[in-house]
Amino acid sequence: MNIQEAKAIPLADYLQCLGYSPVKRQGCNLWYKSPLRTESEPSFKVNTELNRWFDFGLGKGGNIIDLAEQLYQENHLPSLLERIGRQAHNVRPMPTLSRQQPTAPSFQRLEIKELAHPALLRYLQERGIDAAIARNECRELHFTHNGKPYFAIGFPNVAGGYEVRNPFFKACIAPKEITHIQKGNGRNYVCYLFEGFMDYLSFLTIYKRNKPHSPDLTDKDCIILNSVSNIGKAMSRLDGYGRIHCFFDNDTAGRTAYREMEQAFPCKVRDASTYYSEYKDLNDYLCGRKSVQETECSQTNKSTADSERTRQVHSAGRKIGRGFKP
Structure with missing residues (x-):
């Protein structure tokens, strides 16, 4: 199998061969629970017209070869093509188009407002987020996507893009970037580092x-x-x-990210996830939802000292979030 033959394989059919089925369809987009990581809500999108994928949790995407590279953690092209061909030998290729039509941006007619819609505030309330904090940190976005109108919570980043979220929709408005929130007149000594904005809002709610x-x-x-x-x-x-506190998820991706931070800043980094080690993330901790996934609950990479520290915190009857004292 050569590169052109591999790219002609429909991604949806290839994923089906691997045992992955879409959770929902929105126009030409199929949404999956990511085959690259563990998640409870689908954030892995396949555009069937472009035959391309994007994982919003990882911020990565591409064609079928890029997907195989992520799935099998190798970049040897002949080996990847051989695996793709072996796994999708019965899949019919997509028809070749003589001319590719330009595509319009996914998000159009973007309108930015103060966060006020009752449905969005109710969604945040269900996740335990303080409404006043959410209004201060987020925006309300109205836009069209594939010709249909939507509204959602928008969390701005440093490049002018937005993380987009509502109860049924999780995406980003490009460019995808980090968000840096600086308090006071000058740079502070301590920085708190979060994976996503729901973790950040959860922390602020606990702090308040x-x-x-x-x-x-x-x-x-x-x-x-x-x-x-x-x-x-x-x-x-x-x-x-001078000091960096990491409030990452208690899963493989979170632990990998923390190890990367530890290597980059060995004397500065603190692992704040030990305070909610029985929960997947800060929002689950806020809502009191303990993890039910055995693979993540095992915490095999957590040290005995961390486990003992957590038991002491809970046995002392400290109220939720008190471990986050500055």
């Missing part, structure tokens, strides 16, 4: 709950990666801080 008389986080800066794949983009901004 525990410090109702001084709810604003004024002496710490925050960086939200908006995907662990953006960790490299945050490195230069983190370089000037």
Whole structure:
């Protein structure tokens, strides 16, 4: 099999051969639970017209060869082509188009408002997020996508793009970038680092709950990666801080990201996920939803000292979030 033959294989059919079926369809887009990582909500998209994929959790995408490279963690092209051909030997290739038509941007007629829609505020309330905090940190976006009108929560990044979220829709408006929130007049000594903006909003909600008389986080800066794949983009901004607290997910991607941070800043980094080690992430911790996935609950990469520390915190009856005292 050569490169052109591989790229002619429909991605949806290839994924079906591997045992992955779409969770939902939106026009020409098929949404899957990512084959590259563990997740509960589908954020892996296949565009059947372009025959391309994008994983919004990783911030990566491409053609079938790019997908095989991620799936099998190798970049030897002949080997990848051989595996694709072996797994999809009964799949019929896509018809070749004589001329590719230019495609319009996925998000059009974008309108940015103050966050106020009752459905969006209700969604945040269901996830335990304080409404006043959400109004201050997020925006309300109205746009068309594949010709249909939508509205969603928008969380801005440093490049003018947005993370986009509502109960049924998870995406980003390009460019995909990190968010850097600096408090006070100058750079603070400590920076809190989060994977996604729901983690960040969850932290602020916990902080406000525990410090109702001084709810604003004024002496710490925050960086939200908006995907662990953006960790490299945050490195230069983190370089000037004296201490970095990582509030990453308790899963493989989160632990890998923390090890990368530990290697880059060995004397500065602190693992704040030990405070919610029985939960997948900060939002589950806020809502009291313990992880039910055995592979993630095992915490095989967590040290005995971390486990003992967590038991002491819970046995002492400390209220939720008190471990996040600055």
